[in-house]
Amino acid sequence: MPELPEVETVRRRLASCLPGLVLDQVTVNDPSVSLQGEAELRGALQGRRVVALRRRGKYLIVDLGGVLLVVHLRMTGRLVFTPEPGTRAPRFAARFAPGTDLYFYDTRRFGRVWAVEGAAEDGFFGSLGPEPFGPRFTTAYLRDALRGRSAPLKSFLLDQRRLAGVGNIYADEALFRARLNPLRRAGTLTSPEAARLRDALLETLQAGIDHNGSSIDTFVGPEGDRGAFQEILDVYGRGGEPCRVCGASVRRVELGGRGTHFCPRCQPLPRGARLAAGGRDALARERASRHRAARPRAARL
């Protein structure tokens, strides 16, 4: 699932070759890739020269000087240089110069592209929270944003209006690194805990970038290269496996329809801190399903 580190990986690779090139031709093979039709995208984008590659949260931005080509990969989107014969046609393609075509493949078809006028950029991204690596994301900001929230900490981190770029994988990993329970009411964090969470978020996202992202499902870079962060995940996708730190069994619960993974021993609920209502429900569901299954899953270990 492309999150900030995966989009940043793509951005860096494209930034090394696209600036200065002209976007010659736009092709839309799947109309659902954009609310704007092919004609509108062509009119807005074709013939413009790439000025820079930028990123805002999980959005990739091709800055064409006054107009932006904005891409969101959502779940399974991939931007690659080489066509993939034998698969469904790319939903969208952009030809910059002979030999530097960019193909947008997207199995689950959740991804989107937009042409955004430069003057409308602030409005387009207006609902997004601060960039994790930007100057606005301070401990004071995080502490204030958490204040009064009754939702689970994990749900808070996934809310792009509070912080841009964190998704399911890096939320679980950052909370493990911060030793904070994902089911806890977000508003119960102390100032030191908020500081710890900020540090853990930055460390985790940076580690993801350093490893060229996570290739758990389908993510690849522009040259089809896989990331490596999935090889050092502490909790995500490791439900039932032993915690790398303490050996306790990593738990997996479903929170807001998302798999949520944590170590009950390394990420305990401190005395006085309350579970969020959604967290209580998630634990109850997990217990019920474990009871129903009642099969010796532990044998895998």
Next chain:
DNA sequence: AGTGGCTCCTGGCGGC
């Protein structure tokens, strides 16, 4: 306003 549930979408996989 904040919270949470539902929806979209389809390849891959478990189970029978």
Next chain:
DNA sequence: TGCCGCCAGGAGCCAC
């Protein structure tokens, strides 16, 4: 072997 049904989740929408 083959087929059916379920699973994964980012973000927008909606109800409460």
